[in-house]
Amino acid sequence: MNDDAGRQPVMTNPRAERVREVARLATRSGRSRSMRFLAEGPQAVREAVRLHRERSAAGRDAVVHQIFATPDAAERHPDLVSGVPGVEPRLAEPAVIAAMADTVSPQGIVAVCHQPQAGLVDVLAAKPRLIAVLCEVQDPGNAGTILRAADAAGADAVVATTGSVDLFNPKAVRSTVGSIFHLPIVTGIDFADLAEALRRTGVGLLAADGYGAADLDELQDRAAARRLGVDAAAEPVLERPTAWLFGNEAAGLGDEQLEAADLRVAVPLYGVAESLNVGTAATVCLYASARAQRRA
Amino acid sequence: MNDDAGRQPVMTNPRAERVREVARLATRSGRSRSMRFLAEGPQAVREAVRLHRERSAAGRDAVVHQIFATPDAAERHPDLVSGVPGVEPRLAEPAVIAAMADTVSPQGIVAVCHQPQAGLVDVLAAKPRLIAVLCEVQDPGNAGTILRAADAAGADAVVATTGSVDLFNPKAVRSTVGSIFHLPIVTGIDFADLAEALRRTGVGLLAADGYGAADLDELQDRAAARRLGVDAAAEPVLERPTAWLFGNEAAGLGDEQLEAADLRVAVPLYGVAESLNVGTAATVCLYASARAQRRA
CATH class of the missing domain: 3.40.1280.10 (SPOUT methyltransferase, trefoil knot domain)
Structure with missing residues (x-):
């Protein structure tokens, strides 16, 4: 766990506006308005973080905007919740992660990502x-x-x-x-x-x-x-x-x-x-x- | 429509035992008990009927056990509800077909088939x-x-x-x-x-x-x-x-x-x-x- 995440309170309210904003990425309009999308589960988040680190090292645009994880998932995947340049992962209760995700089992971790569109x-x-x-x-x-x-x-x-x-x-x-x-x-x-x-x-x-x-x-x-x-x-x-x-x-x-x-x-x-x-x-x-x- | 189907009343009760028996083919135990399964929708039923006719012409075991269709579907697909050797298609209301099928839209026609297992x-x-x-x-x-x-x-x-x-x-x-x-x-x-x-x-x-x-x-x-x-x-x-x-x-x-x-x-x-x-x-x-x- 990195220090920043430790300092913030664990999110507990699945109906909070911030949570609903993430959930709206499941809709086409929610995605096209923000030009973001949601990576769900450790495997997808890992690929997002990998590309994010690569781009960051090359001075290019960020990929990951925000990471949300349950305390359990954060402990299981320390590589996904620390050392992600410019991102302060937030801890959240399982019900909050579930409310954000489209998947039945996001395995406790999701990442809001910028759509990595190319020209x-x-x-x-x-x-x-x-x-x-x-x-x-x-x-x-x-x-x-x-x-x-x-x-x-x-x-x-x-x-x-x-x-x-x-x-x-x-x-x-x-x-x-x-x-x-x-x-x-x-x-x-x-x-x-x-x-x-x-x-x-x-x-x-x-x-x-x-x-x-x-x-x-x-x-x-x-x-x-x-x-x-x-x-x-x-x-x-x-x-x-x-x-x-x-x-x-x-x-x-x-x-x-x-x-x-x-x-x-x-x-x-x-x-x-x-x-x-x-x-x-x-x-x-x-x-x-x-x-x-x-x-x- | 063939004559046999015309003579029988249209099935109207989605909770009838006969309907539930078909619906049980969605479960593994229902299938293994009867050694049957359900083909849903005109495309699957057509392939079942094709194989059934081929086998019947060769004097081999039947493939199709029973066909259920809405009056509309029977009219749209006359080739599937007549001339199927040994099978008397039954007409049923859309709610009955829906109760039989696993699919959201079986398009009005299903066939109970014998599992065409080979040795x-x-x-x-x-x-x-x-x-x-x-x-x-x-x-x-x-x-x-x-x-x-x-x-x-x-x-x-x-x-x-x-x-x-x-x-x-x-x-x-x-x-x-x-x-x-x-x-x-x-x-x-x-x-x-x-x-x-x-x-x-x-x-x-x-x-x-x-x-x-x-x-x-x-x-x-x-x-x-x-x-x-x-x-x-x-x-x-x-x-x-x-x-x-x-x-x-x-x-x-x-x-x-x-x-x-x-x-x-x-x-x-x-x-x-x-x-x-x-x-x-x-x-x-x-x-x-x-x-x-x-x-x-």
């Missing part, structure tokens, strides 16, 4: 090789799964265009299991603007589309053949800097996205299944690109 | 190339995602060993989006027995293990090199008949599984993420095998 210009200036783009993905669990898969595949950024679920929604944040703090996130951008900016920067657009004419496994075969010198003349596809477009759960990608894409790519279905969940399809697509790019 | 002996006699094995996977959504991915990757069967979540749990069934009716399912089998049977049949065991020494992308590279004749001497791994072992969400695979496996394989993590969700990892593994096997 598209900065993302593109860093010469990205792999970007995941959410186009009207609606389910927060799917959005979180895609973000986590993008992180695992080493993607350079995740972009959510206008009309997609808010990536800072509590369920989405939980589904990312900390990945929300791992890579640049760009939200609320118009698709036409994004497509133009990507094109200008030399990033190709691949549409993940169950009805696509290109087969992902064939593209992977082609990349392997090229890499192994068997078909060196084959035009690179997966090896190129790529933004994958993932669409709505029910309707898929819209005409605007399909028309803007350089290629419409289907994950092949070898069984009886008629489709894949968008989170699952995104994982397969992002890993296919990561593999082709890292071995090119 | 391990039959599965192995059919010379399977790809099997997904759930070892103490606990979350029904993850189990359903793995089953759906196994179907999409063209796997020959899904096996759940003792201690795994019940694949006929309503949430698991929903997560499969119909795939529960697409491939043989073997449940409640002891892992040691399974491992021995697989070994005897020449099916290799690959453990999906984040700490595994083998890297899935390297195995895929090796398969590609072998296929393209660049390294024809490389020993086949992914190309062989394979049972993938997927473990518990928190603890991963147990020692018994890790020791029984021929190889422990990690899905590489290229970013900051510390792990992948088991459903996501399973998808990547199953697709890697499907691709290597179909091109071998």
